[in-house]
Amino acid sequence: MKTSDTLYDLAIIGAGINGAGIARDAAGRGLSVAIIDSGDVGGATSSSSTKLIHGGLRYLEYYAFGLVRKALAEREVLLDMAPHITWPQAFVLPYAAGMRPEWMLRLGTLLYDNLARRDVVPGSQRIDLRQERAGRALNPDYRSGFRYWDGWVDDARLVVDNLKDAAARGATVLPRTPVQRAERSGGHWRLLLGNGSTVTAKRLINAAGPWAEDVARRVMGVNDAPPLRLVQGSHIVTRRVHLGKDAFMLQQPDGRIIFVIPYERDYSLIGTTEADIAQPGDAAVSDAEVSYLLAAANRYLARPLTQDDVVHKYVGVRPLVLEDGKAQKETTRDYRLVEHPGLDAMTIVGGKITTYRVLAEDVLARILPGSKRWTSTAPLPGGAIARGKGENGQVAFKRWLEHLQAEQADYDPKLIERLARTIGAPTADLLRAGLGRNLGGVFEAELEYFRSEEWATSSEDVLRRRTKLGLHLDAAAQAEVARWFGETPRETSGEMADVHAGHRFARPGAA
Template sequence: MGANVGTIECDVLVVGGGINGAAIARDAAGRGLSVVLCEKDDLGQHTSSASSKLLHGGLRYLEHWQFGLVRKALAEREVLLASAPHIARPLRFVLPHAPGLRPAWLLRAGLFLYDHLAPRQILPASQAVDLMAHRAGGALKPEYTRAFVYSDGWVDDARLVILNAMDARERGAVVMPRTLCQAPDRTARHWSATLAREDGHTLVQARCLVNAAGPWAAQFLQNGQGKQQCRLRLVKGSHIVVPRQFMHACAYVFQHPDGRAVFAQPYEEAFTLIGTTDVGYQGAPDAVAISADEIAYLCEVANRYFRRQLSPEDVVWSFSGVRPLLEDGASSATTASRDYRLVFDTGGAPLLGVLGGKLTTSRKLAEQAVDWIVSLLGTGGAAWTANACLPGGDLYGDKPSGRGVLEFDRWLKKQERSYPWLPPDLLARYGRAYGTRMERLLENCRSLEDLGKQVAPSLYAVEIDYLMTHEWATSAEDLLWRRSKLGLHVAPGLARKLDEWIRQREALAAH
């Protein structure tokens, strides 16, 4: 361990920089609490960047009578679409009716509930379609003639984490990725811990500790001198990316005889994302990886429906994450609840354990968590995040509305007039990634040459510097796979070159 680099006193120490930890840090900082957020790896490096990228209520959860979770997620779906219209967008899903599986009346009834369990302002209702006439029918085998189409949302999950962390920092939080929380010690009035980094360690003393460590949460609760009131069920979810299977903008939901549903989505223009699996997991969360059986399973589900058949050799990329689900006694990983639980412990300085959860409900989870913290600490303002944009999301003012997400293309067209020298594809990528923060990225640029060295196709020095300065990026992996998905579009071997370039940039900055 390096030298001691000081002591921090704060109201709240949040351990875990996935979506739940970042959202809690944002909410708490915005209420005037002093906050420290630490994450042992990159922000969102594990479960939160390995999701299906969806803002959804969870249509299939209705079969398991999880109406409360679905209602909550459906309401939050539109809140997030409005607050982050650059990284999120509506998406229509095509659910083919498969003879011998769920009957059409059941699908129709489920979608009626899905349409009406929560208010909708942005997303249109479901409808039945004839696949012989609908644009989605051409990619499917001819035996699929009927389908239902419904709405949910898509989001860049890794950037959702980053934007929450950025907002937290801009509201006063100290955000410390690649920092391990060690030796948490509890007294009646406060928590103390050592936050260890490669370049040294910081001592922190906090009035309240939030355990948002995701797959590590149960272990941290056990070792963190707090009650372990709920066990976690670790479930591996894996996805594959293959060359684009269809040319339209809808996604598919494919039923399988085992009762599961698999999504096939348009991804990064040239690809299709297919997932997810549900496999019980016993290993270290850091070491999770897709198995050959999972690849074969996802190909098999896709091949039941698509005309163009897939094989494992078609997979160009895959990713896996460990979901920390509540251990609710369900017989299978598929039926286990995707809801969250907040574990409150006041047997000393306050401890809040965050168990379970999903991207879509992260803002609501954070709001409820900070409500409890504020009530207990006796300081802090009222809930505010439902009416605030995430950084870059203020396309049409600083209050979220459906206008931003529904008129994103119109906003982007306006940016073309402001930056006529930017190639259209690059402008679109900047707009989608950064929204109005694109102005900060390009504030000193008046021509393509002002973007600096082109380190990789579509990746210029000015963007790398921005990501290193404002978004905690320190490696090619951070840049190519979490801050962007450029890793899918660059030649093998580019990552090493990019890492060397970043090290040189850091050395220059140090001097």
């Protein structure tokens, strides 16, 4: 790749959810944008979350009303603009003797209901677990609780969809391209890339997530980025413990809460832990964390889980703003925008997936004041489905999907739903053109779409991030996907072990 003659308005280091959201918003306001990452898009924290769009019910205990209100309002926006990869998710919160009293739980859920307007998500209610289907999965000692609502999101696909829209609006997306150095030259930023090329931009955004502090110091040469508190959150995927669609929010004796969420039809997702680490590369799911999560779930479950029930595990790193004197669970999940004076540069610190779009709006308000906000009413590409009068995105998507299944009656309705819940609106064109050879549960046309439209270059990109088929396809099918991407048997073995056994963090920012 040769040095580009383009002078971009904006260069972004880090193609996680914050960088992707900024790229989309900026491109939609007419700025020329280049977004660069040394790994896959959404390849780190942004594909390793608990996959919730939520205000953070537990943050109310720390009086973070502003953060919760902002996140709850955004929950409604995301459920509307990305209905193909999101949906409202009910949570059952059992009352446990000796922990938070029932009056506190009810007060918290009522406050949660009313901090922001709700159009898509229902309100909370007190429930008798002995009369509820969800309660049959729990130890009968738990008799009462509360049902409240939040949202679920495919986090990796949220990144991809934001970048697809950014690219459609003219942004240049450069995954797997390390930034070795960023330097000021002639009043502009000149980024020296690992492939020998350069990118020149008027302004630079450091959105490298857990690597933001390192990128600011080592790559950009600035020393005023605030220190980060790196907290790893481990998750396990187990056999399905749920008897219905409700997730569980489970209180623990140490004051923490654990989510147990229906996942990928056949499984349950359990998370998360919180443990300080020194460097992002140190993140790894420990045996102690797996044991903790199993014990946390088993404290409530009627049929306890064992180590043999764990089919997958993964770890994400949250880059929290360092706040002296505060414990992990008290440290804010809000973001901070740090401008580097006189350098036309900014570092993004902290944040959560639910508020990424608001973060992007705040960034654009600083670098392009007076420009019009637009993303809250613009569906992401997969959610760009015609809506009837008064329909929100969730209702429109369900109607569209039912129509597509009826129109394409030669295809298995479950296959159509899987594709629609992955790429959304483009599913219709993919089906009409034909899916090609079946490689054992995944089709050649899908793989070509991920490669040509979504920057996928390996079986891991597809099986772990663009889809979660690594949990469903047998070894022979996964090997077929690897061969389709031209991987050697040795590479295939290593990657598939990574998909099933859990993964350490690869560096996604500048290398």
